[in-house]
Each structure stands twice: as C-alpha cells, then as structure tokens.
Amino acid sequence: MKAVQIRAYGGQAEAVDIDDPAVGPREVLVRVSGVALNPLDLKIASGSVQGFFPVQFPYTLGTDVSGTIAEVGAEVAGWSVEDRVVARLDPTQGGAAAEFTTVPADQLAKAPASVSLPLSAGIVTAAGTAWQALTEVASLRTGQTVLVHGGAGGVGSFAVQFARDIGARVIATASGAGVDIALKLGAHEVVDYKVADFTESISGVDVVLDTVGGENEARSLEALRPGGLLVALPVPPDVERAVARGLRAEFVFHTSAAGRLAAVVRKIDDGAHILLDRMLPLTATPDAMNHLRDGKAAGKVILVADKIV
Known part of the structure; x- marks a missing residue:
C-alpha cells in the first residue's frame, strides 16, 4: 500500500510503498478516507516534541483519521466491516497518512452522518x-x-x-x-x-x-x-x-478518548460546523504541511486518501 513517511526528524515527507499493516486481535483495519493535519504533526516531524512523542523511523505521518472498517480483529465486538469510523492514533505510532491503518477498537467512534467521511477527520483533535x-x-x-x-x-x-x-x-x-x-x-x-x-x-x-x-x-x-x-x-x-x-x-494535554470523540460526533450531527481550509490528495502532504507551517490555514487541512496516486 501507499503511505506518506519521513525517515528522519526534519526530513521531507514522501509517498512510499509499504506492506499492509497486520491486524491485532483487539484492532480493526481501517481503509483511510481522510486525514486531518494538526500543528502536532509539524512538531513531531521536526523533532521539537521528541521528549514527549518519540518516534521510530520510517514514521508514517498523521494521527486524525476517518474511514471504513475493512477487517475486524478476532476479539473485537461491536464493530463490523464497512462501518464508518473516526479515531485518533497514538502520536508516537502515527499511521493515518496511508491507504490503510490499524486502530485499537476501544479508540473508535462512529463517524458523523451529517458530513462527508473525509471531512469528518477534521473533528478528531x-x-x-x-x-x-x-x-x-x-x-x-x-x-x-x-x-x-x-x-x-x-x-x-x-x-x-x-x-x-x-x-x-x-x-x-x-x-x-x-x-x-x-x-x-x-x-x-x-x-x-x-x-x-x-x-x-x-x-x-x-x-x-x-x-x-x-x-x-x-x-x-x-x-x-x-x-x-x-x-x-x-x-x-x-x-x-x-x-x-x-x-x-x-x-490541556489532549489525549485520545473514544467517549469524548463520540460526544463531539453528536455535536457535529446536531449542527456544529467544521471550518475547512482545503482538501488535498494524500500525496500533497508536503505542500499541506508547508501551508500549515506558514500559518495560512483558515480551518482544517484535510488529506483525502482516495485521491492517492
């Protein structure tokens, strides 16, 4: 599958071919639809927060993901293939900026029904x-x-x-x-x-x-x-x-919590607005990160995985 990775702190993000991730018994495999970039992604890539979020290279970028479940681990209950979901991945592991990613089942929330699946990634963090x-x-x-x-x-x-x-x-x-x-x-x-x-x-x-x-x-x-x-x-x-x-x-040290994310999803379905700056294909990750770094984004910058080439 395709994934967007860096190979060192401060390195250029690039699309590469890697193996599909293996699904653990308490995980699901998500076919990625959208990835929302955050300032934390820039800090992780630069190495400025390695004391809090150390990573191993090569590192697949991204923590905020939306998509559909493609496979369910053997011990997972309550989730099914084709469920539309959102989740926040462990920042030290990353993995959102790819065609597929694995997510612990206890970190999943149903995606909002009122907005497109790629856009829903913008609510996570x-x-x-x-x-x-x-x-x-x-x-x-x-x-x-x-x-x-x-x-x-x-x-x-x-x-x-x-x-x-x-x-x-x-x-x-x-x-x-x-x-x-x-x-x-x-x-x-x-x-x-x-x-x-x-x-x-x-x-x-x-x-x-x-x-x-x-x-x-x-x-x-x-x-x-x-x-x-x-x-x-x-x-x-x-x-x-x-x-x-x-x-x-x-x-506020933001942490992943499925219950909190589910509450936010309800607010979106009740009419809360997601302020969107732009959507770009996943392979435009370097341009998207530069745009975010320049402070020019007026809302969320979303990478759309189904536009990967």
Whole structure:
C-alpha cells in the first residue's frame, strides 16, 4: 500500500510503498478516507516534541483519521466491516497518512452522518481538544463568560460553537475575515486583535481559552475575574504567576478518548460546523504541511486518501 513517511526528524515527507499493516486481535483495519493535519504533526516531524512523542523511523505521518472498517480483529465486538469510523492514533505510532491503518477498537467512534467521511477527520483533535478544554478542564456552565482566542482557528472555531451551545456568553479574538467567521459561528462579540487591544475592552470573564501562548497568556490574565481560570493549549501556563494574582491556570494535554470523540460526533450531527481550509490528495502532504507551517490555514487541512496516486 501507499503511505506518506519521513525517515528522519526534519526530513521531507514522501509517498512510499509499504506492506499492509497486520491486524491485532483487539484492532480493526481501517481503509483511510481522510486525514486531518494538526500543528502536532509539524512538531513531531521536526523533532521539537521528541521528549514527549518519540518516534521510530520510517514514521508514517498523521494521527486524525476517518474511514471504513475493512477487517475486524478476532476479539473485537461491536464493530463490523464497512462501518464508518473516526479515531485518533497514538502520536508516537502515527499511521493515518496511508491507504490503510490499524486502530485499537476501544479508540473508535462512529463517524458523523451529517458530513462527508473525509471531512469528518477534521473533528478528531481540534474539536476533541475544544470539548476537553471547555467541559472537562474548565467545567464551563450556562451563564458564564468565556474568552476564546483564535475564534476562527482549528480549535477556537469549535470552542466558540460548543461554548455557545452550553449557554455561555462567548467573546472571541480573531483578525481580518476571521472576525465575520467567529460571529457566524456564534460568538456574541469578536475583537480584531490586529486593530484593538482586547485587554482594553474585556474584563471579568470566567474562563479564557488561550490557543496562542507567549505574551498572550500574561495579557489574558488581565481579562479574568478574581478566581477566574486560564486554560492553556500550546504550552503549560505559568501557574505561579496566575496564583499570585488570585487566578487559576490549567494546561490541556489532549489525549485520545473514544467517549469524548463520540460526544463531539453528536455535536457535529446536531449542527456544529467544521471550518475547512482545503482538501488535498494524500500525496500533497508536503505542500499541506508547508501551508500549515506558514500559518495560512483558515480551518482544517484535510488529506483525502482516495485521491492517492
């Protein structure tokens, strides 16, 4: 089968022929339909996170996958051939960017019925992270106010929708066309961060979801009410700085969880929107990664496996 691999950290991704994967007794073989790229894929490929996610080479790229089950392991119950599924693969193993991949059966969720199968790969990490941050870490409640940085981005676009559905007041930051996107997704208020300083107009919020990090983290503390919570995504926050100001700070380390993914699938089928930047054939993985690295993606970048050549 074809797969897109790297042979060293910083190496060029290339399509190669490899053996079909063997299916373990508690696994299923998935015929890949879509692969969603994430910033983590870039970090793994560069080697910048090898302390957390060491990999062995050659390494088949990709963690977020959608497809149909082609084979079921001997000890697997509840899944059948031709079931449409989504899953997140172990980042240290990768394997999504291929014609076929194996997935532990306990990591599977049914794919959304309301969107195309390739597009459904776009919910796995981005929507899953937003759901984990808001419902598991922040325990966001009806009537609270949340500030979502990057409200038109991969995680932020889902966070805006999920927070609105929870019943929170949603303020987002975005820029350019992203302002209208965040408003259409449900934000009550959007601050164009290239035009205005959000700290001058926003204060007293219960939760800040920081998808940016760096200086943005420190400035976000100014927007919180006493006892408010900063939820950080890019890197662990400075907890001591937050506590010194009477605030809280938590880090979201996204993990695979079939139950969480199933909850996200229900939100998509209930009408949540997947913001798509572009779909490309699997063999265009290097171009897709460069596009993501340049920060030009306005939504999810999806690789479509049935267009592999």
